[in-house]
Amino acid sequence: MSTANTSASSDGKSHVHHHAHHFDSAEHEYNAAKFGTWTFLVTEILMFGGLFVGYILYHERFPEMFKAGATFLDWKMGALNTIVLLFSSLTMALSIYYMQHDNKKMTLINLYVTLACACIFMVVKYFEYTHKLHLGIGPGNYFQPHGHGEEVQRALGFLKDYPNIGMYFSFYFCMTGLHGSHVLIGMGLIIWLIRRTHRNEFSSKYYTAIECVGLFWHLVDLIWIYLFPLLYLVG
Amino acid sequence: MASGAHDPNLNYLNWEKGLWSWLTTLDHKRIGIMYMISVMCFFALGGTFAMLIRWELFSVGKTIMDAKQYNQAMTFHGAIMVFMVIIPGIPAFLGNFIMPMQIGAKDVAFPRLNLASWYCLMAGAAVAFISLIYNGADTGWTFYTPYSITTQNGTIWLVTGAFIIGFSSILTGLNFIVTVHKLRAPGMSFWRMPLFVWALYSTAILQVLATPVLAITLALLVAERLLGVGIFDPKLGGDPVLFQHFFWFYSHPAVYIMILPAMGVVSELIATFSQKTIFGYKAIALSSIGIAAVSFFVWGHHMFVSGQSEFAGILFSFITMLVGVPTAIKTFNWVATMYKGSIRFDSPMLYAMGFIFLFTIGGVTGIMLAVVGVDVHFHDTYFVVAHFHYVMVGGTLMAIMGGIYYWMPKMFGRMVNETWARISFVLVFVGFNVTFFPQFILGAMGMPRRYYDYLPEYESLNRISSMGAWTIGVGFLVALGVILHAIKRGKIAGPNPWNAKTLEWTAPSPPPHENFHVQPVVTAGPYEYR
Secondary structure (H helix, E strand, C coil), rough: CHHHHHHHCCCCCCCCCCCCCCCCHHHHHHHHHHHHHHHHHHHHHHHHHHHHHHHHHHHHCHHHHHHHHHHCCHHHHHHHHHHHHHHHHHHHHHHHHHHHCCCCCHHHHHHHHHHHEEEEEHHHHHHHHHHHHHHCCCHHHHHCCCCCHHHHHHHHHHHHHHCCCHHHHHHHHHHHHHHHHHHHHHHHHHHHHHHHHHHHECCCCEHHHHHHHHHHHHHHHHHHHHHHHHHHCCC | CCHHHHHCCCCCCCCCCCHHHHHHHHHHHHHHHHHHHHHHHHHHHHHHHHHHHHHHCCCCCCCCCCCCHHHHHHHHHHHHHHHHHHHHHHHHHHHHHHHHHHCCCCCCCHHHHHHHHHHHHHHHHHHHCCCCCCCCCCCCCCCCCCHHHHHCCCHHHHHHHHHHHHHHHHHHHHHHHHHHHCCCCCCCCHHCCCCCHHHHHHHHHHHHHHHHHHHHHHHHHHHHHHHHCCCCCCCCCCCHHHHHHHHHHHHHHHHHHHHHHHHHHHHHHHHHHHCCCCCHHHHHHHHHHHHHHHHHHHHHHHHCCCCCCCHHHHHHHHHHHHHHHHHHHHHHHHHHCCCCCCCCCCHHHHHHHHHHHHHHHHHHHHHHHHCCCHHHHCCCCCHHHHHHHHHHHHHHHHHHHHHHHHHHHHHHCCCCHHHHHHHHHHHHHHHHHHHHHHHHHHHHHECCCCCCCHHHHHHHHEEEEEEHHHHHHHHHHHHHHHHHEEEECCEECCCCCCCCCCCHHCCCCCCCCCCCCCCCCCCCCCCCCC
16 A cells, blocks of 8 residues: 555656645544435435335325335346345445555546446436336326337236326436436446546545545435335335 | 725725616625515515505595505515515615625635626516506415416416516525635634524525426416417316425425524524524524525425325424524524613614514414414414515515614615614504514404405404504505615714624724725624623
8 A cells, every 4th residue: 555655756747736825724524425325325325215105195086006116116126126236235334445555556446447337337327317208108298108018008907907107206216317317417427536536636635625525425325225115025 | 806805995985986887787785685675675675565555445446446456565565575675675685785794705616607696686586567558466475377378468477477476586595505614714613603504505405496386386387378288277177286285395494484594683683682692593594504404394284175195284383383493592582682782772783683583473373373273273264474474575675674773884884873773663563563463363353364344343453453454565665765875974983883792893884895905814604792
């Protein structure tokens, strides 16, 4: 680790972080940033909370319809994405650990792996979405199954028993959509971290941004851990 | 930058020059002034709609506009006044400028976020006004389903605008919470914080906890419009009452987002202009937190006639009355502070006393509305309109005006013209009562709110009300003149023209970029008079 430290400073590109003028010290700034991030996470939980409350209410009101809707979700895809995201949380945490020990190379590797996991997650999500929309299994008014195949027949059958089954997919698309947008934002933030790490802006003395993005990333992961059983395993 | 900080001629207004330096500033004081300008513009716009509404209601039948235009004027009056004037009014404008100085900080914790929240307000307002191109919006500021998902297209833009403005509020709240926790000057313990800071801190908690729920609600409303997701749509088994629950889960705490900072301002004014240690400091501070806490459990009192269960109604009724307790604690302490104080009736104090008088009427009528049986009669009548205008206008706007006159010397280094400031107060105060007191009577007689027209027997009281509204309008025009005159050629004020004891008055007026030339160290409470 000491080698990584000297190599970072000997190439002459290493940046010393200056804390903002209204803070007493870098430590002070770090504490404030972390506190702010935690507060922000609270707002995120409350925002998702609205959807969770709606889900609970309507699941209570239409349990059979929710069960029917869940049969269209592939739990294997969901499980794969859960594992991918959980693993990305580990690599995110490791990237912080390595920066605390001035190991720039391992930080970068872990950030790249995190980014790759996020990409895999979104690709899986993309295939799930396009498959459903292709069959006309959309949210609300857009639940209009068409074409051939077992799934379409099943959807048309359910539509007779549960005319409002589109609502299940409203929840599916709204919840995973809002979550997916958070994954995309997280990817943007991780790319930003990678660029800054390449520019030697971080060290064991200043890694606030990695820490805060890490907190955000863990929340995105945590929300998925709730979404997976609620949407995929409810049947 | 660092070398210029100690030049006595340099202050936050002139240390950088040009419009660009303002639009990119990270200085909380400049951002506060930017909020001041934008909020005043929005207020003029929302006020114009109010004048038009009262003009239309001056006589039975069509006076100046048709029913459709009336609905739009009413919607824009409500949406502008709530989302763009009263919510950012005190925290983002006065709070931004004064709060960091009161705790002896150089800035808020996240200056860039602070600027971003101003841009959120601007962007949200721009999107909201796009709705005017698409036939406007006519739902009222509450956007109740199912009407809001079936009416014209402009509504979706207004909803999206409110959604974006919500982020402005969240970011300000987040910033203030961290600032209060992390940036207090040495010696500034929680129990030495000025009551304005306590009020803003409680407000910030509400902004952070309640606004995200509005965000998801409005997002779902937009999804309902675009995709027909059915969550609020009975056609798909959805529940329009759920929208009301979600909406008021935000919007009732939002009422306290509007009034708590006003109470903070009044606490400052009463202490300063009585030149007396505030009575019951801890009680006032904790009652802010108490109001914030209770406010999350009272939203159902907006829905006594929406079909919620009777038991829920009784529960919400009881909890709503609990809000009266911390509120009364504050009022009691303000009056007790004035008792045997050396009271000076400068214009800020007039506004503070106007606040106590009007807010008490607003608060007590609120208790009346909290009674389920009484509310069934008063619900959606002008009684409710009068009640919340007594709280929002008689309360919050009075406090904003008092706060502007009080901190004018600090913000611009100049005093307001006392005579004209008092004239504006008398016009606003008298006009306000003439406008809204008759509305209590109209409501008790059964005149429904939001309606375009009314029965002939309501006409005389409506005429009185409209004339009062125009008096308020004139009063605020005078106030605008007073403010502009003070900025340009008001008498030069020293650092502490009111002999106030809070920290911001130890800084020069106007303050330098970093607020204090020397980092203040706090050794006493905020109101050590006698």
